Amino acid sequence: MSDKVAKLSLDGKTYDLPVHKPTVGPDVLDIRKLYGEADVFTYDPGFTSTAACESAITYIDGDKGELLYRGYPIEQLAEKSTHLEVCYLLLYGELPTASQLADFTNRVTNHTMVHEQMHYFFRGFRRDAHPMATMVGVVGAMAAFYHDSTDITDPWQREVAAIRMIAKLPTIASMAYKYSVGQPFVYPKNSLSYSGNFLHMCFAVPAEDYVVNPVLEKAMDRIMMLHADHEQNASTSTVRLAGSSGANPFACIAAGIACLWGPAHGGANQACLEMLKEIGTVDRIPEYIAKAKDKNSGFRLMGFGHRVYKNFDPRAKVMKESADEVLGLLGVENNPLLQVAKELERIALEDEYFVSKKLYPNVDFYSGIILEAMGFPTSMFTPIFAISRTVGWISQWKEMIADPTQKIGRPRQLYIGPTTRDYVDLRHR
Numbered sequence: 001m002s003d004k005v006a007k008l009s010l011d012g013k014t015y016d017l018p019v020h021k022p023t024v025g026p027d028v029l030d031i032r033k034l035y036g037e038a039d040v041f042t043y044d045p046g047f048t049s050t051a052a053c054e055s056a057i058t059y060i061d062g063d064k065g066e067l068l069y070r071g072y073p074i075e076q077l078a079e080k081s082t083h084l085e086v087c088y089l090l091l092y093g094e095l096p097t098a099s100q101l102a103d104f105t106n107r108v109t110n111h112t113m114v115h116e117q118m119h120y121f122f123r124g125f126r127r128d129a130h131p132m133a134t135m136v137g138v139v140g141a142m143a144a145f146y147h148d149s150t151d152i153t154d155p156w157q158r159e160v161a162a163i164r165m166i167a168k169l170p171t172i173a174s175m176a177y178k179y180s181v182g183q184p185f186v187y188p189k190n191s192l193s194y195s196g197n198f199l200h201m202c203f204a205v206p207a208e209d210y211v212v213n214p215v216l217e218k219a220m221d222r223i224m225m226l227h228a229d230h231e232q233n234a235s236t237s238t239v240r241l242a243g244s245s246g247a248n249p250f251a252c253i254a255a256g257i258a259c260l261w262g263p264a265h266g267g268a269n270q271a272c273l274e275m276l277k278e279i280g281t282v283d284r285i286p287e288y289i290a291k292a293k294d295k296n297s298g299f300r301l302m303g304f305g306h307r308v309y310k311n312f313d314p315r316a317k318v319m320k321e322s323a324d325e326v327l328g329l330l331g332v333e334n335n336p337l338l339q340v341a342k343e344l345e346r347i348a349l350e351d352e353y354f355v356s357k358k359l360y361p362n363v364d365f366y367s368g369i370i371l372e373a374m375g376f377p378t379s380m381f382t383p384i385f386a387i388s389r390t391v392g393w394i395s396q397w398k399e400m401i402a403d404p405t406q407k408i409g410r411p412r413q414l415y416i417g418p419t420t421r422d423y424v425d426l427r428h429r
């Protein structure tokens with residue numbers, strides 16, 4: 001905490017608000033005692049100016065377009081690291097040594113299979129269920145399968161739950177996919193990398209061999225790294241809020257997946273690709289730009305804008321490079337969707353509406369193009385985001401549980417409903 005104090009004057013009295021100094025970023029006013037001392041709440045729908053926790057995991061500078069995991073720039077990690085190494089970094093705070101990484105990889109791969117009974121659980125879903133609906137259910141149900149890692153007061157159980165979720169989410173997402181296309185589940189193959197294994201579980205069939213393409217494997221790993229954490233976004237805050245009541249970690253991550261599904265958050269990757277398909281050709285872009293600017297249309301350019309970034313989303317830059325690479329490899333660099341996306345980006349970045357509101361492409365703008373080129377249906381885009389973000393959610397959840405100042409999350413409200421009134425008997429209404 002710094003020595004600075006902010007002063008609030010209200011009804012002739014002055015209240016001191018301590019000012020906390022973060023390692024980087026704007027100062028933070030501490031209003032925890034405000035209600036007790038001044039009998040007032042603060043009002044901040046959407047938490048645009050409210051920090052709900054301390055965290056040492058991820059930092060975003062929205063004006064610069066900078067994203068750091070434990071201090072390391074996302075561009076460096078996306079170029080040089082792997083998703084499992086990033087998982088270690090986010091969970092434990094430092095990059096692993098070679099032996100730490102080997103041990104961690106071993107621990108994760110030992111947990112890639114799911115309880116066999118879960119196969120029957122899946123069969124209760126309709127085949128045409130959205131994989132996100134299946135994932136919310138199955139991940140929540142993990143608490144019913146793994147009783148020995150639900151005691152949140154036991155650090156060892158917390159650790160096992162973390163490893164289990166990082167290891168099993170790709171298996172569960174691929175099962176949701178296989179189930180939706182009527183193919184048999186493919187068991188994990190632990191000789192493959194984390195991302196290679198996921199591609200294998202999605203695209204292998206018992207009838208023939210499937211060899212993982214190293215360029216697609218690298219691109220998938222990069223997608224995972226880019227989505228791994230993003231400080232206190234909606235789904236992470238949901239995980240923290242659910243966890244603040246003492247709920248088990250599987251229930252908390254299921255809550256995060258449910259929140260991620262919305263089109264303003266992780267569901268934007270599916271919505272963005274559907275939008276690009278709807279636009280279809282470059283000549284129709286102006287029509288859609290006009291629609292996005294018209295407040296009455298209810299339409300937004302999906303994959304554009306961000307609560308925190310008021311500059312290029314650094315993840316979108318890396319994703320665009322990856323899109324070029326993957327489409328080039330697959331020989332579909334003239335993919336019409338990529339052409340529409342590039343032209344839409346160009347026009348929007350020059351348009352006064354988008355410029356003045358600082359609306360830039362976000363991570364979801366190019367990810368769908370890559371995933372579609374890899375062969376994933378749009379319904380799998382958000383589940384892949386969920387696999388990637390699991391480590392962020394679980395790291396933030398673990399950080400919260402270990403924080404001695406942690407309390408149940410319980411926002412207040414600005415009440416605008418009726419004041420006390422007497423019950424009116426049914427006959428007199």
Ligand code: CMC
Nearest residue numbers: 263264265266268292300301302303304305306307357362
């Ligand atoms: N298209 C057109 N106008 C937009 C857009 C857009 N995509 N995004 C924001 N605006 C306008 C909005 O209408 C508002 O205008 P005004 O000030 O005149 O009322 C202004 O920009 C500020 O928007 P806001 O809704 O107050 O901003 P927010 O911080 O609450 O919302 C957002 C951020 C990401 C929900 C929003 O930009 C959006 O809906 N984008 C499209 C969905 C999307 O791509 N989401 C993925 C986010 S990145 C992945 C992730 O982390 O989940």
